[in-house]
Amino acid sequence: MRFAPSSGLTATLLRKFTLRHWQAAPGQSAVLVVILALGIAVFFAIRLANRAALGSFQNFTDLITQESDWVIRAPAGLLPASLLTELRGRLNPQPVGIIPVLETTGARPQTDPDEAIGSRESFQLLGVDLIGIQNLAARIVQERSWFGQASSSASVAGSSERFWQIFRNPRAVFISAALAARDKLRLGDPFTLVVNENIATLEVAGIIPAKRDGPQAPATLLVMDLPAVQSLSGNRNFLSRIEFIVEQGPDAKTRRAKLKERLESWSQERWLVSSPTDRRESAATMTRAFRVNLTILSLIALLVGLYLIFQALDGAVVRRREEIGILRSLGVEEYYIRRAWLLEAALLGLVGGGLGALLGWAGAQFSVRLVGRTVNALYYSTHLQYAQLDLEELSAALLLAVATSLLAGWIPARAAARTPPAQILVRHALAAPGLQFWRKEWLGAIIALAGFALVLLPPLRFAGGVRFPLAGYLAGLCWILGAGVLSSGVLRTLARLARPLGRWLIPAKIAAGHLVQPSGRHRLAVAGLVCAIAMTAGMTILVASFDTTMRGWIEGTFQADLYISSSGAQSASTENRISPETWKSMVTHRAVAEVNAVQTCDVQLSEGQTTLSGVELEVMHRRTRLPWIQPPLSNDVFAFERNAGLALVSESFSERFRLRRGDPVTVPTPKGKRKLIIAGVFSDYGNERGSILVERRHFAAWFQHEQLSGLMVFVRDGFSIETLRGEWLARHPGLRIFSNAHLRSEILRIFRQTFAITYALEVIGVLVAMIGLGLTLVSVLLERRGELTTLRALGLSRGEIAQATACEGLALAFVGVAVGTVVSLALGWMLIYVINKQTFGWTLGFDVPWLQIAGLALLVISIGTGVAYGVGRWGADLPADQEE
């Protein structure tokens, strides 16, 4: 007899064969869905948060005009505004829109001098020519005009008193509709903002007109007339960038290309010509390593889940093999059976994926802030509040869910399809072929060894000095997989060693009896645990090592008594500075012993962007203990008379640009390119883009200004630091003045905060592994329900049966934890010396937080045993003939 191939058969199989089992054991089905959902949720949440972080980097001018075709910037510092006239002359008579922009940052004034860094809302202040941009804005439909918001008569530039009042008001600020709604701001309301060291009271002149049906301005965007921002930021004759928009119409593409040629031939190497896409890509590149690392971390739970789903589906094959046999003997072909299994897996994937996406979207709202904080601290200013649902990411998550369950279901499906009808009669037939893999312990050893070979490979290198340690990650995967397979051997050995205990303890004897020849399910449960523990403990080692190293670095580097910066500085990309008048008046205070004044500027090297800082090298050398990777060979670099052509670079810089002590580095400055010789390489954990240190007085000469990004003050003995701080805070309310202790604790706090998300990911990973352990035992007991009946008949109480299961759980958890911990040491080592070094260029000391790992082990073992005991009590009551 042979069933005609029809979709009806598959549907019948699904209904009668698959769904019936699911309905019979709704709890287990639910747990399986939850495991998958958790894995997907974490992945989805992180992807959405990453996307939001990337999306938050934008060219704000796009919001009010249209996307520009080209942008020019200075390779270091700002552009002189006088270029505009030169440019217009050069580009005439071409119809090209030229948009000058000056962008800076500002923050709400501080209310607590001991505040946390980044606790105040900071704003991106965009200065554009409010008249000029209307020529471009006129081509897109906007929901409102710039000047027509107070009354209808002011809608046209120049037509009313009100227009001129707003236009000429150097404090007129346009805010986003979001900010107006949130802070209940209305036209004419004051708006206080710290820019540089000044507290400016601006006046709300209107809402930023956005494109109709286009993206709205974020709450943190402020727009002012360009000369007003020039005056407010102290950059009277400068611009951040000049954007160019080619007229639409015929040959726009050719004209666009020609414009680039003209701009490039005009600017030579003085200015950088790029497109907004280049900028976005560079932002994407800048944070790529961080985002990829997070995504990989987010896959821990899914990886653990993969073990569990595989094992659950495989268990189902075993339990349903009698039915499969009947179906096969009825003539249902292998193909249909396999299809029914794969459909079941896919269905599980869809349901789990859907639930996961829902959970993930909720989780993204939480994780987006954590991701945002890190991006803010390390890369660029962003204020992420929520992550938008993204269809592309949703599809990816669902696809991943289905792919995961199909991958997990593939081997069980094949096993099911190939089950010979004769097996109906054989109760303890061979395990499914898929599980054979977990029995080949020699294969585990080979995989683990392959990991050691992979770890020696260099990272992949991308543009801008970005590296990705693919081989490192693969090595980690090999170790986890290999150790997972090898852990069965440990389990067996443990069972053998525990056997003598059985003389006194019946439950232990029963458990050992099972584990001497561990089933595929046991092996998978241990492997899953090994995976979860190894990754979690590995991350704990990395974080602890980082923490210890950071503390040492802070201890050695942060020696000054007071740290002063603009109170507007709230993120890594702040433009806020202290004016020379202010800081020079401070350094002459009689309580000041000496200072280290710091000037910084982003510079574009040919390989990528980095930070150039001017510091008092001699003071730094004398007052701090810089941890050297390659110390200077002489003291020339610290002597002003001899250090004009010398620089110190951070380790991240050295790794990123592959430059060592003695190598030359060419740095652009407004006074032309400077060739510097690297005199030494020091450890720095401040940023991963790397930094170059030069003597501040040379920096000031090259950049023709003395605006400081920070001032470190060493107070004379006998003077009170707090009194001086109080005095300065009262005199300069726009400055932020931190004491040494406060700054140190802030740096540690920010650093720990960047790891907050990893803790959340680890917890979920362990949680999944624990659920998995319970599920394994449920499945094992279901398979052994005949044996359970026998045990009860032999007089074992329910408690004793539960104890036997608890012993089994204890053994599984113990082996999982033990092997996992060993692997975690290897993973920790690799994360520190390979992945971290290759990605961020940071050398850390290896520090194992034994106490934390022991705590984790204890927790996992006790939960594992507890769960096993509970499952045992439940299993003891199972009737011999009950289905799943």
Add this chain to the structure above:
Amino acid sequence: MRPNRILRLWVLTLWKGAAKMRALIPTSAVFSLLWSLAAAEIQPPRKTRDGFAVPQPGHRFEFPTDHGSHPDFKIEWWYVTGHLFGEQGRRFGFQATFFRRSGPLPTNGTMVTARSELFGNEELHLAHMALLDVPGERFIQEERLNRQGWDAESSTNTLAVRNGNWSLSVGTHANGPFSLQGSIRSAAAFSLEMTPVKPLVVFGEKGVSRKGASPTASSYYLTFPRLEVAGVVTLEGRNQVVHGQAWMDHEISSNQLDEDQAGWDWAGLQLKDGREIMAYRIRKKDGSRDPFSQLAWVDANGAVTNFNSGHFTWTTVQTWKSPITGGIYPVRIQLTTTDPISGQPAIFILEPLVFQQELGGVLSGISYWEGACRVRNEKSEDVGSAYLELTGYAGSLTERFQ
């Protein structure tokens, strides 16, 4: 002495009331002048209420300085319209207008503004450019607004006005040739050299063109009524060598319209006989014509004969409704005046070459019709070309010019 100089002296003498010359003046011109004298009897104040300069009778113009910008006046514009002929006689009309408008003058107690040379906030510069492709019936126009500074400026020393990549300038000679450069979006561009074929005309009495009853409603109105044009027009990426004739106005004022005025219609006719007519009628809000409306003949030598409101008629022959603004424009008109040479009535009908010649946009908030026209006489003979300007039909203008 060249005849045109004699005529100008003649007019000037009349202004001064030199009775001995009166016999030489055509009757209609006498009325006109008498009326003008009556109006001019009131010496205008030197400043408007908001502190801007008021055109003063007898002002001595100096060139090229007076071709340049006058920042002490509130409003100023340089206006070029013309008719061009390209390959195979392809006909074009063009218009280029550069407006300058001062903001309120600072008074005591004015807040400190963020002054900047590159980003000024004392003046705004508005500009319009249009090209009419007659056979293609295409009218291409663009509006532009900038603050004075790096991307818009008007020299106070000579004619050199610029707004983005649009410019109008004069070379070393005060009276031309003039150079006009511009592009209209990416659709068209022109580069024209314009050489006056007649001397500069200063319209109005004693150099002041009155626009309303208010003593400040007046302008200095300087015109080159006929310029030979040669240059290149680029349309859809293709260059064409063109030649033709243009009309160039420069008007300087601090108060262009009175409060009861709704708008004006203006026409500049270039007749084939070598004469030109400039006419404007100012419309009051009640629908009537303001008595300060004017018509002036410029003879072949550049001498001007003025006719006041009572001595010419301006009749609507046909209207056209703009599909964009909904404004209804009297685009075909009939002008009836007296030929100062023959003393006979003269009738001119202005026919638009294309109806859609409406300009303006959201930046200025001003929409108006400025179109190339053919001029016919009462026998329907083609006697010349004209540009016709119709304002105040799509919203009130008074507010804009107050």
